[in-house]
Amino acid sequence: MENTSGQGDSAEVPREILNWNWGAFFLNWVWGIRNKTYIAFYCMVPVIGFVMMIVLGLKGNEWAWQNKRWESIEQFQHEQKIWSKCGIIIAIVVISLGVLGFILNPLLKLLETLQGG
Known part of the structure; x- marks a missing residue:
């Protein structure tokens, strides 16, 4: 298949890149x-933001292929894999910090109460 990346909506998208994109x-x-x-x-728009995140996960690879010129399918897949790994790592860190804060907040309040503050 010839490299059709960066040719807009009319670009033929390779089947091997049509998958979920965590990045x-x-x-x-x-x-x-x-x-x-x-x-x-559109992810920044309050009402439709989460829906748009899902749409990007589903169609992100297709749109990225159509909107930007890539050297090859392999280069595209390599870069998107890096984005996916970074996205997952950042999500894990943010969720972990949220859970840690949720756990520590009552403990700190209890400690403050016990110290008479």
């Missing part, structure tokens, strides 16, 4: 800038 889902607007997929900014 587009978790790092949506930043991912969108790098991949020239500016529709990702």
Whole structure:
């Protein structure tokens, strides 16, 4: 198959890249800038933001292929894999910090109460 990346909506998208993209889902607007997929900014709109995250996860690879010129399918897949790993790592860190805060907050209040503060 010839390299059709960066040719817009009419670009033929290789079947091997049509899969879920965790990078587009978790790092949506930043991912969108790098991949020239500016529709990702809709993730910042309060009512439709989460729905748009899901749409980016589903269609992100297709849109990134159509909107940006890539050297090859392999290079595209390599870069999207990096985005996915970064997105998952950041999500794990953020969720872990949230859980840690949820656990520590009552403990700190209890400690403050016990110290007479």
